[in-house]
Amino acid sequence: MRKNEGGGSVVWGLSQVRQVGRSAVRPVVRPAFRAWLVLAALSIFPGVAAAESASSIPNMMRPEATPAHQIFSLTLFVLLITGAIFAVVAGLLTVAIIRFRSRNSGTTIEPPQIYGSTQVELAWTVVPVLIVAVLFLTTARIIFAIQDAPKPKNALDVTVVGHQFWWEFRYPALGIVTANELHVPVSPVDHPQPTFLKLLSADVIHSFWVPRLAGKTDLIPNHVNTMWIDPHKPGLYLGQCAQFCGAQHAMMLLRVYVDTPTEYAAWVRNQQKPAAQDPTVAAGRTVFETQACMNCHRIAGTAATGTFGPDLTHLMSRSTIASGATTNTPEHLREWIKDPAHYKDGALMPAMQLSDQQLDQVTAYLATLK
Secondary structure (H helix, E strand, O other): OOOOOOOOOOOOOOOOOOOOEEOOOOOOOOHHHHHHHHHHHHOOOOOHHHHHOOHHHHHHHHOOOOOHHHHHHHHHHHHHHHHHHHHHHHHHHHHHHEEEEOOOOOOOOOOOOOOOOOHHHHHHHHHHHHHHHEEEEEEHHHHHHHHHHOOOOOEEEEEEEOOOOOEEEEEEOOOEEEEEEEEEEEEOOOOOOOOOEEEOOOOOOEEEEOOOOOOOOEEEOOOOOOEEEEOOOOEEEEEOOOOOOOOHHHEEEEEEEEEEEEHHHHHHHHHHHOOOHHHHHHHHHHHHOOOOOOOOOOOOOOOEEEOOOOOOOOOOOOOOOOOOOOEOHHHHHHHHOHHHHHHOOOOOOOOOOOOOOHHHHHHHHOOOOO
């Protein structure tokens, strides 16, 4: 899988659990104990420490939204318990190996045989049951705390539709439709503004996952799922489909831009504008509207009203094309139109068999859609 392009750190960090609206979701462990858990986790799993330096991939060890914080706290709690179990079992095994190891005396000494110890049998039955019960109840509490969080009046509603192999984002209240790059406002602690996502699928099962913001939630055909995020810091957060959905599942990437209020308002204004009408690229628009392109794609203000493929009204406002397969430049766009398999083998977009002149014209036209 190719590395996704774009700036901004996509590693996770430690912070307190924030509020969503007026409801506070309590952390699993107290802050004073939380730091100790982190150190314990890093000592048990050295790979976690190495992940701290990786800034180009999603890192679930540095959450930046309330659901992600809750999941991270639960992870550390489970690591503490399982790490303690490992330490006890490994310690007893080490003692047994050293104490009762074979010697060269020529005689075999059997350790004392214990049969029918009620205390031992109760211990190895009751203790695991209690551990499982604690883990189950803690996990259930976190699940319900996240799922049952109340929706404040100022929440942003976004409908997410999974396609093979790209993401469609609809903002019903704003009249905006875009693809692959989700823009949401930052949700500061003092003025929280979470984003609630309605998850749908147009074909097969997909899974929406941005590790720094929330857990995985599936998009299932003919079924509606929901989730929410409340990013506390502006920036770029990377994610992807986490459910195998076909040949190009690994290249079904997504980008979540958490904008400041000013940046988000500017983005909304731009997305609500009609498509650019540049007379110098009229030939390219004619090619677009007379080929099969218009049957799959929509460009506001033109005859193109297709819904099978991504909305292209503001195509050049996006950093990538083909759901993160490559950067969005005129050169890459031309190659994508000429042969989609060059970047994403198995993509449902067909090669249009355009001439070089037509490719240049339609690329010039699409490059004006900012």
